[in-house]
Amino acid sequence: MERGKILVLLGLAVVLAWAGGLGQTIWKETFEASTPELPKLPSGWTTSAIGTAKNLWGRVDIAQLWGEGLPSFPSGTKAAYFGKVDKATGKGNYDEGTVAGKLYTSPAITIDLKKAVDPKNPNLPPSEIVTGYPAFVEIRFWSLREVEYYPKGEYDITKAYIDDPDQPFWLKSSKDKSQRVWEQVISDPILVAHEDEITINFEFDSVDGYSNKYLGWLIDDVEVRIASLRIETEFLPSATVNDDYVGELSPVGVLFTATGGVPDEDNTGYFIKARVISGTVPPRLDIKDKWYLDTTAEQYRCVITSWIPESPGEYEFTIEIEDALDQKARKTFKLVVNPEDAISSIFTETEFSSGWEMTGLWHRIEEEDQLPEEPRDVKTDAEGPVAGYCKTNGDDPDRYYDTGDRTFGYLTSPPIDVSLYAGSMLCVGFRHWRGDGVKG
Numbered sequence: 001m002e003r004g005k006i007l008v009l010l011g012l013a014v015v016l017a018w019a020g021g022l023g024q025t026i027w028k029e030t031f032e033a034s035t036p037e038l039p040k041l042p043s044g045w046t047t048s049a050i051g052t053a054k055n056l057w058g059r060v061d062i063a064q065l066w067g068e069g070l071p072s073f074p075s076g077t078k079a080a081y082f083g084k085v086d087k088a089t090g091k092g093n094y095d096e097g098t099v100a101g102k103l104y105t106s107p108a109i110t111i112d113l114k115k116a117v118d119p120k121n122p123n124l125p126p127s128e129i130v131t132g133y134p135a136f137v138e139i140r141f142w143s144l145r146e147v148e149y150y151p152k153g154e155y156d157i158t159k160a161y162i163d164d165p166d167q168p169f170w171l172k173s174s175k176d177k178s179q180r181v182w183e184q185v186i187s188d189p190i191l192v193a194h195e196d197e198i199t200i201n202f203e204f205d206s207v208d209g210y211s212n213k214y215l216g217w218l219i220d221d222v223e224v225r226i227a228s229l230r231i232e233t234e235f236l237p238s239a240t241v242n243d244d245y246v247g248e249l250s251p252v253g254v255l256f257t258a259t260g261g262v263p264d265e266d267n268t269g270y271f272i273k274a275r276v277i278s279g280t281v282p283p284r285l286d287i288k289d290k291w292y293l294d295t296t297a298e299q300y301r302c303v304i305t306s307w308i309p310e311s312p313g314e315y316e317f318t319i320e321i322e323d324a325l326d327q328k329a330r331k332t333f334k335l336v337v338n339p340e341d342a343i344s345s346i347f348t349e350t351e352f353s354s355g356w357e358m359t360g361l362w363h364r365i366e367e368e369d370q371l372p373e374e375p376r377d378v379k380t381d382a383e384g385p386v387a388g389y390c391k392t393n394g395d396d397p398d399r400y401y402d403t404g405d406r407t408f409g410y411l412t413s414p415p416i417d418v419s420l421y422a423g424s425m426l427c428v429g430f431r432h433w434r435g436d437g438v439k440g
């Protein structure tokens with residue numbers, strides 16, 4: 001599971017909600033509890049040290065930070081806070097004259113998928129949810145951090161992770177400019193199972209004692225939710241006639257991947273449903289209606305064993321996936337099937353008999369004996385007719401381009417359809433003979 005990647009949302013929440021359903025909260029901390037008294041954290045939250053660093057984690061009410069002019073908290077008036085309040089100024093800082101850094105950890109959160117089951121939704125009766133039933137969750141929290149800005153090194157590090165400090169799902173440092181706004185952090189989907197236990201770790205590390213007279217770090221509304229459903233495949237590589245497509249796919253044979261949501265279960269395993277809702281799928285390409293969960297890869301996969309396209313074409317279609325909670329996600333794909341010998345030649349011209357636009361002195365020279373002999377005897381070695389830029393000369397060979405004035409003209413090919421070769425490199429080559437009066 002790659003937890004290093006992180007999606008930070010400011011205005012994107014609406015888009016995600018549309019793309020993957022609203023998701024459902026299975027655990028949430030608002031830090032609003034009235035006991036224990038501030039600055040203590042709610043019960044279950046634990047702090048631990050990084051080395052000998054000072055522990056400044058606690059809980060704060062926005063009223064205590066009256067001198068900061070902060071935006072209102074995501075929920076209520078309280079939040080978790082790494083820092084200390086100066087009562088005289090109503091401002092916060094983490095300046096201890098030495099390294100200020102500590103870790104704090106959520107209570108053990110037991111994944112209870114039954115909390116995600118909508119009682120109005122009969123598709124997933126809670127009775128089917130047994131220990132070990134898989135699902136994807138995501139961690140969300142709101143963050144407001146104000147620390148030193150120093151792009152040449154990593155100080156005042158703020159990070160969040162599940163179990164491995166080296167794989168944070170969110171990390172910022174002095175290299176990232178602070179913004180005095182709340183931003184919502186949403187982790188990538190994390191594969192868990194019913195009754196798994198997870199803890200969420202928030203770590204602040206100033207690294208040293210310099211430049212620590214800043215507000216610090218505020219956290220609010222930590223949530224574990226069912227992750228929205230999403231198709232992870234970004235695009236489909238192009239196919240080639242008579243060439244087995246499975247070899248083009250990476251990993252081999254895996255046409256689509258998806259994550260998020262809660263799967264259904266049948267005798268084969270856990271799956272999400274999939275269907276093509278619009279567009280045209282290439283003939284005989286087998287898009288499965290069940291994408292099974294690969295627990296090692298931590299994704300749902302639509303696998304094909306073979307597909308050998310028989311004719312070129314360009315296809316576009318939209319797929320919709322759906323999980324056991326009726327969450328849906330859609331994506332549109334374009335698939336190009338190239339002709340077998342496509343790349344060697346899309347278009348060749350040896351006749352110049354039709355379709356070409358010729359202006360100025362450009363004209364078709366059909367016979368070899370029409371090629372100019374003056375001022376040089378032209379031998380093009382071309383097979384058949386050529387296009388030449390020179391003056392015609394009745395029944396005698398062409399000659400010169402001397403019109404007594406400036407002369408120019410265009411030789412323009414007919415339209416060449418390259419739409420079947422989208423994504424391919426196009427190169428144009430031509431043979432030419434250039435002399436005093438002719439091109440061939």
Ligand SMILES: [Ca+2]
Pocket residue numbers: 030031032073074075076077078079220221
């Ligand atoms: Ca709150």
Ligand SMILES: [Ca+2]
Pocket residue numbers: 148155156206208209210211212
């Ligand atoms: Ca610092």
